[in-house]
Amino acid sequence: MLMMVDCVKSELTAMKKGLLDIIPPDLLNGITAEDFQLLLSGGSENITVKRLKSCIRFQHSHSGSESMSQRFEKMFWKVVGQMNNSQRQQLLYFATGSSALPLQGEGTTSKISLVLKYSLY
Numbered sequence: 001m002l003m004m005v006d007c008v009k010s011e012l013t014a015m016k017k018g019l020l021d022i023i024p025p026d027l028l029n030g031i032t033a034e035d036f037q038l039l040l041s042g043g044s045e046n047i048t049v050k051r052l053k054s055c056i057r058f059q060h061s062h063s064g065s066e067s068m069s070q071r072f073e074k075m076f077w078k079v080v081g082q083m084n085n086s087q088r089q090q091l092l093y094f095a096t097g098s099s100a101l102p103l104q105g106e107g108t109t110s111k112i113s114l115v116l117k118y119s120l121y
Helices: 002-006 009-022 033-041 049-055 066-081 085-096
Strands: 056-060 112-116
Touching: 002 009, 049 056, 049 066, 049 085, 085 112
Parallel strands: 056 112
Antiparallel strands: none
């Protein structure tokens, strides 16, 4: 881990300096990495199924039929539709490492890829 940090030390130092130019250091005392990520991502947004569908792209890693893939996706969205916002946020965090959805708007094209790996018995 230390070697990883050492190879980008100057970049991290510049980022820290830039951050401390904007936010007084005493305001950052006691903030955990999770708290800081929450501050950066704008808090906990309402993650609707419609919004998730607009951001997620499925990639199938098997040679099964197209109808099987479509059935799986339909079941996936049915389960996601039964989740509350907190559960959808946890799913998003599990799949991406972030509890925030990618930005959407004019000129943004980022989508989350979910790779489906399953075997047919």
